[in-house]
Amino acid sequence: MTNRQSHAIVLKVTAHGEADKIVTLYSPDLGRITAIAKGANRSKKRFVNKLEPFTFLQILYRPPTRGSLFFLSEAELVNAYLSLRTTYSRYVTATFINELIQRFSGEQDPDPAVFALLGWAFHSLDQGKFPAKTATLFLLRLLGLCGYQPQLSHCSSCRRPLEQSPNFTLYPGNGTLLCTHCRSTRSDSSLTLSLQTLKFLHSAQHMELQQLDRLQLPAATTSQALGALYNYSRYLLQQDIHSWKQLKQVTGTQV
Ligand SMILES: [Zn+2]
Incomplete structure (x- = not known):
């Protein structure tokens, strides 16, 4: 399945195993969603400093094939609101x-x-x-x-x-x-x-x-x-x- 793009604001982030993160986001196109960012703790380029509460992101994602967990492929910072x-x-x-x-x-x-x-x-x-x-x-x-x-x-x-x-x-x-x-x-x-x-x-x-x-x-x-x-x-x-x-x-x- 191809990646789709949207804006999103991070509501909540939790660690999932050693390498992954589960992220709750609010997007104008999707509403409130939960997504898994695979390898988020390892991949400096794709996710570092981006998957933090309150950050405003442009995301690349894939919708769930079953269940409700989205797959977060990449994120770019629009505003960190540091x-x-x-x-x-x-x-x-x-x-x-x-x-x-x-x-x-x-x-x-x-x-x-x-x-x-x-x-x-x-x-x-x-x-x-x-x-x-x-x-x-x-x-x-x-x-x-x-x-x-x-x-x-x-x-x-x-x-x-x-x-x-x-x-x-x-x-x-x-x-x-x-x-x-x-x-x-x-x-x-x-x-x-x-x-x-x-x-x-x-x-x-x-x-x-x-x-x-x-x-x-x-x-x-x-x-x-x-x-x-x-x-x-x-x-x-x-x-x-x-x-x-x-x-x-x-x-x-x-x-
Ligand atoms: Zn009255």
Whole structure:
């Protein structure tokens, strides 16, 4: 079978025996795939410094003949995003982003918009953008692409607009808002969003990716948004994201 070509970002790499590596990739054409790189530990020319988490590659591959394991023939570096492996706060944020992609994407279910979002997030981190803001915007947009777009313009019960309640609670059951009048008194404060945070998130939902970096937001507001979106994601996935603990520490998120 002849080799095919695609772009891909490395999500995860594990050793396989003495010589091989198993690589989890996200490609705009293939979605999330797992591939074996035969002899990756020996072949300096084909794979050295390329099969590392967060690298953006051009790959030559062969699809599986049976099962789901692709065969990775060669990889060329498009962007190493080296600072994501050498700067701790960026590393933790990129790991969180990789983990979200792995949980929210289906195997071999490609979405070029998810790939573009992943590329935007790593580029922003590599350019030194504030990690908490990049993580927040990434998560917000990923939820939208996966069919879980939070509805952030009014109370879903009484339809009160944003300006008419001091804050709202994001209801994780369906990603809608409840105002102070409609929510129960025992509602979870980790899902509370201020008017400023909501306006920021609502506008960020509809912007071009390249414009997102221009959005300005105080650190405390970013932290509130990230906490609420994370809790909504955890509800959807019904499991924790392992790297959340480290991300909370490096971003100072209070949830
Ligand atoms: Zn209401």
